[in-house]
Amino acid sequence: MKYGIILAAAAVLLTAGCRTSVNTVESADKAGIIQPVRDKRVMTDSSLAKRVNVTAIVERTAANGFRQIQVQYTNFRNSDQTVFVSVEWFDANGMRVTTAGGGWMQQHFMARESRHIVYTAPTPEAKDFMIKLIENPNYEYRMFN
Amino acid sequence: MKKTIPLVFAAAVLLSGCATSPTRIQAGGPTAVTTMGVDLADFKNTAGEMVKEMLVHPSVAGFRAQNGRLPVVAVGKIINRSDINVDLGQIAGRINEDLLNSGTVEILAQDAGAATANARDAFENDRKINSADKADFYLEGQIMVLEAKEGKTKEKNYTFQLRLNDRTLRTRWQRSVDIGKQKRTGGIAW
Numbered sequence: 322m323k324y325g326i327i328l329a330a331a332a333v334l335l336t337a338g339c340r341t342s343v344n345t346v347e348s349a350d351k352a353g354i355i356q357p358v359r360d361k362r363v364m365t366d367s368s369l370a371k372r373v374n375v376t377a378i379v380e381r382t383a384a385n386g387f388r389q390i391q392v393q394y395t396n397f398r399n400s401d402q403t404v405f406v407s408v409e410w411f412d413a414n415g416m417r418v419t420t421a422g423g424g425w426m427q428q429h430f431m432a433r434e435s436r437h438i439v440y441t442a443p444t445p446e447a448k449d450f451m452i453k454l455i456e457n458p459n460y461e462y463r464m465f466n
Numbered sequence: 467m468k469k470t471i472p473l474v475f476a477a478a479v480l481l482s483g484c485a486t487s488p489t490r491i492q493a494g495g496p497t498a499v500t501t502m503g504v505d506l507a508d509f510k511n512t513a514g515e516m517v518k519e520m521l522v523h524p525s526v527a528g529f530r531a532q533n534g535r536l537p538v539v540a541v542g543k544i545i546n547r548s549d550i551n552v553d554l555g556q557i558a559g560r561i562n563e564d565l566l567n568s569g570t571v572e573i574l575a576q577d578a579g580a581a582t583a584n585a586r587d588a589f590e591n592d593r594k595i596n597s598a599d600k601a602d603f604y605l606e607g608q609i610m611v612l613e614a615k616e617g618k619t620k621e622k623n624y625t626f627q628l629r630l631n632d633r634t635l636r637t638r639w640q641r642s643v644d645i646g647k648q649k650r651t652g653g654i655a656w
Contacts, residue, residue, distance in 0.1 A: 383521075383522035383527050384522075384524065384527040384528050384531070385521070385522065385526075385527040385528075385530065385570055387518070387521060387522045387527070387570075389522060419567075420514055420518075420564055420567070421510070421514060421559075421560040421561075421563035421564045421567070424507065424510070424511050424514075425511070426511050426512075426515070439519075440515070440518075441515075441518035441519055441521070441522055442518070443518060443564065443567065443568060444567065444568050444569055444570075445568075445569070445570065446569075
């Protein structure tokens with residue numbers, strides 16, 4: 322029994338030693354003037370929210386009126402995480418603006434990684450958005466934007 | 467009789483366990499089949515995001531202000547240089563749809579995947595074989611693949627690239643997205 326516990330502890334330590342996480346360095350004094358977006362959240366999967374979540378959203382509007390948002394996702398865990406992400410867009414009346422592409426996109430985040438992904442509205446009329454996240458059991462697939 | 471009822475019940479449970487009935491899923495969602503190859507949904511979603519990026523590029527976004535009209539885009543071929551067999555017509559169709567529904571460009575080509583639609587030739591040489599000579603921009607793309615193998619782990623990286631050329635044959639916008647898939651085989655490496 323004693324040996325079993327020791328072996329299990331050794332296995333955990335060995336496995337933990339193999340993990341690699343992302344270190345980052347960034348400019349402390351920002352040159353750009355960012356426009357942060359206030360958000361409203363509904364969390365139905367608290368486990369997912371603790372692993373990967375949206376940590377910041379900034380926006381800009383292109384010359385032809387298309388709204389663009391940049392979403393910062395953060396992986397809070399010491400292991401790689403893969404999630405499905407979908408962004409829906411709505412017009413000024415709250416009606417959904419449909420698109421042919423841009424459905425559920427699989428995203429792979431390395432351990433403790435923060436990544437910024439830019440989404441563009443499908444039409445200049447699309448002003449509001451909803452970001453959906455769902456966990457994904459298939460962790461063998463990565464997309465690099 | 468007493469013994470028969472539990473046996474029938476057990477048989478029913480066993481049989482129901484074996485039965486599989488088709489279920490409706492959200493196409494391309496988390497429950498969709500993920501294969502080692504890249505699926506059509508991967509390209510469809512990627513193309514959708516890339517097209518939206520293209521629409522906000524200054525060469526397209528500022529066209530109306532400069533010329534007083536919407537830019538006309540000819541959607542050309544997407545060349546498949548990879549090992550996968552995907553319906554390029556479907557990808558081109560989605561691109562057309564997103565471009566058209568944006569309301570910020572006009573579209574000429576109907577099917578970029580059609581082998582007979584030599585739109586690029588018409589665009590570049592101003593030939594009247596189709597309407598591509600009337601376009602302000604020509605959109606084309608390609609799909610490429612890189613493979614790597616280490617022991618029992620096999621990896622495939624697909625690159626989906628779109629380019630937008632103008633009438634002076636200069637590329638005004640280009641975007642590549644890599645889609646990587648990795649698989650670890652059990653007993654035998656392949």
